[in-house]
Amino acid sequence: MNFDSDYAMTIGGERVSGGATFEVLNPATEAVIARAPDASRNQLDAAVAAARTAFPDWAATPIAERRAALTALGDAVLANIDGLKRLLTAEQGKPHGDAEMEIGGAGMWLKGAATLELPVMVNEDSAERYSETRHVPIGVVGAIAPWNFPMILAMFKVGPALLAGNTMVLKPSPFTPLTTLKFGELAAAILPPGVLNIVTGGDALGPWMTEHPGIDKVSFTGSTATGRRVMQSASATLKRVTLELGGNDPAIVMPDVDVEAIAEELFWAAFRNNGQICIATKRMYVHADIYEPLKAALVTYARTVKIGDGAEQGTQIGPINNKPQYDRVLELIQDARDKGYTFLLGGDAANVPGYFIPVTIIDNPPEDSRIVQEEQFGPVLPLIKFDDLDDVIARANASDYGLGGSVWGVDEDRAFAVAERIASGTVWVNETQHLTPFAAFGGMKQSGVGVEGGLEGLLEYTNTQTIVRRRRPAGALPS
Numbered sequence: 001m002n003f004d005s006d007y008a009m010t011i012g013g014e015r016v017s018g019g020a021t022f023e024v025l026n027p028a029t030e031a032v033i034a035r036a037p038d039a040s041r042n043q044l045d046a047a048v049a050a051a052r053t054a055f056p057d058w059a060a061t062p063i064a065e066r067r068a069a070l071t072a073l074g075d076a077v078l079a080n081i082d083g084l085k086r087l088l089t090a091e092q093g094k095p096h097g098d099a100e101m102e103i104g105g106a107g108m109w110l111k112g113a114a115t116l117e118l119p120v121m122v123n124e125d126s127a128e129r130y131s132e133t134r135h136v137p138i139g140v141v142g143a144i145a146p147w148n149f150p151m152i153l154a155m156f157k158v159g160p161a162l163l164a165g166n167t168m169v170l171k172p173s174p175f176t177p178l179t180t181l182k183f184g185e186l187a188a189a190i191l192p193p194g195v196l197n198i199v200t201g202g203d204a205l206g207p208w209m210t211e212h213p214g215i216d217k218v219s220f221t222g223s224t225a226t227g228r229r230v231m232q233s234a235s236a237t238l239k240r241v242t243l244e245l246g247g248n249d250p251a252i253v254m255p256d257v258d259v260e261a262i263a264e265e266l267f268w269a270a271f272r273n274n275g276q277i278c279i280a281t282k283r284m285y286v287h288a289d290i291y292e293p294l295k296a297a298l299v300t301y302a303r304t305v306k307i308g309d310g311a312e313q314g315t316q317i318g319p320i321n322n323k324p325q326y327d328r329v330l331e332l333i334q335d336a337r338d339k340g341y342t343f344l345l346g347g348d349a350a351n352v353p354g355y356f357i358p359v360t361i362i363d364n365p366p367e368d369s370r371i372v373q374e375e376q377f378g379p380v381l382p383l384i385k386f387d388d389l390d391d392v393i394a395r396a397n398a399s400d401y402g403l404g405g406s407v408w409g410v411d412e413d414r415a416f417a418v419a420e421r422i423a424s425g426t427v428w429v430n431e432t433q434h435l436t437p438f439a440a441f442g443g444m445k446q447s448g449v450g451v452e453g454g455l456e457g458l459l460e461y462t463n464t465q466t467i468v469r470r471r472r473p474a475g476a477l478p479s
């Protein structure tokens with residue numbers, strides 16, 4: 001496969017070009033690297049129609065065959081890791097090493113999800129009656145993905161939705177359409193036509209999907225603001241929705257940590273993928289006893305990190321993915337400057353081509369500052385001092401978000417007891433951002449509706465159906 005050109009949508013198993021196209025930039029250089037198809041409304045209708053046509057046969061295909069197809073698709077992703085990773089770096093900005101992890105994770109996610117089981121619950125099995133509850137596919141899923149992890153976040157949806165017997169129309173972000181388009185070509189060689197359709201386009205395409213009467217469920221990953229619009233639009237036809245939205249994850253660093261040993265890991269909890277992770281540490285609460293040494297260790301480590309074009313050897317942090325997000329992060333930095341907060345590191349835009357922002361760490365800003373209260377989704381970390389555990393837990397929970405969080409401490413039981421009090425969908429102790437296809441992941445409060453991953457995530461792609469069989473002696477049916 002040629003990964004450098006020839007980007008087409010996949011509709012009904014066919015390659016389909018857009019009537020129009022839009023530019024895709026490399027965020028490290030701001031150069032246009034490709035043009036992607038800009039789907040028309042008719043082309044979306046065609047993709048939805050193809051998914052509807054494919055649905056009955058795919059739903060009736062034995063689950064073992066669906067498992068095999070998803071496993072083969074996972075293997076195809078892994079076999080093309082080199083081309084896909086280079087393309088992902090070019091359009092997303094992340095370093096090659098991180099891109100390789102994402103593509104590898106995407107392949108493994110498909111294979112892992114393919115092993116999940118759809119349970120059947122027997123409610124009653126008596127002389128009078130047999131009753132079971134099972135899970136049947138919903139129909140056509142409209143999947144909408146963001147730009148920070150275009151591939152793996154799409155696979156969170158593709159794996160379980162297709163395993164459960166649904167068909168899909170998948171739309172990547174207009175900032176990162178290319179890798180997903182190439183994935184569509186891989187899928188077209190493995191899946192029956194229409195089972196997985198890939199469409200790309202501008203700002204109109206997402207709303208067309210969420211209001212489309214031929215789509216039965218929307219699975220959306222993106223910002224909380226857009227999530228609200230998706231839910232509103234989906235309500236017109238009472239579509240099922242799963243919403244994976246924003247976060248403002250707290251990390252609570254207990255006084256007993258070994259500062260030198262842990263600084264590097266804490267740094268990456270906040271700055272991996274340039275901070276553009278829904279479950280990045282976005283507020284780091286550090287106990288007063290270790291605040292000064294940890295601050296020093298974080299800054300010392302941060303100075304060693306190489307920022308640059310993700311395609312260059314040795315780069316550890318790339319650019320911000322796109323101009324609107326770049327402007328938003330700079331605006332938060334400017335607000336912190338205007339308020340007179342202390343910058344331990346960074347704080348200026350890098351004066352080079354590309355959307356580069358240096359690693360920025362802010363020293364103990366007030367709890368009500370924007371950088372503490374808002375989701376920065378970029379390389380800016382507020383370090384905040386605490387000395388009272390109950391108080392810091394209350395501060396950690398005083399947010400409309402509730403996606404993830406972490407607690408760090410040598411006394412694991414004590415750290416675990418703190419983790420249990422954090423109001424987030426996932427809380428990690430002494431690690432962070434570890435996700436698997438076998439565990440539910442989702443947001444509390446305004447971080448989301450529903451979950452992905454695990455049995456619970458699989459069931460979100462099903463309707464629950466109870467079938468009851470009354471047992472009567474032969475000839476006893478009322479006439």
Ligand code: NAD
Pocket residue numbers: 144145146147148149153171172173174202203205206207210221222223224226227229230243244245246247277278279375377403443447448
């Ligand atoms: P976004 O909400 O701007 O866009 C996400 C997707 O929705 C894109 O494909 C976009 O084209 C599409 N879209 C935009 N407007 C739409 C509309 N009105 N109707 C339907 N679709 C629409 O988000 P983003 O900037 O791409 O991603 C960053 C955000 O995503 C952050 O807030 C981050 O925390 C969140 N995120 C959440 C998770 C999670 O699992 N909870 C994972 C990754 C990112």
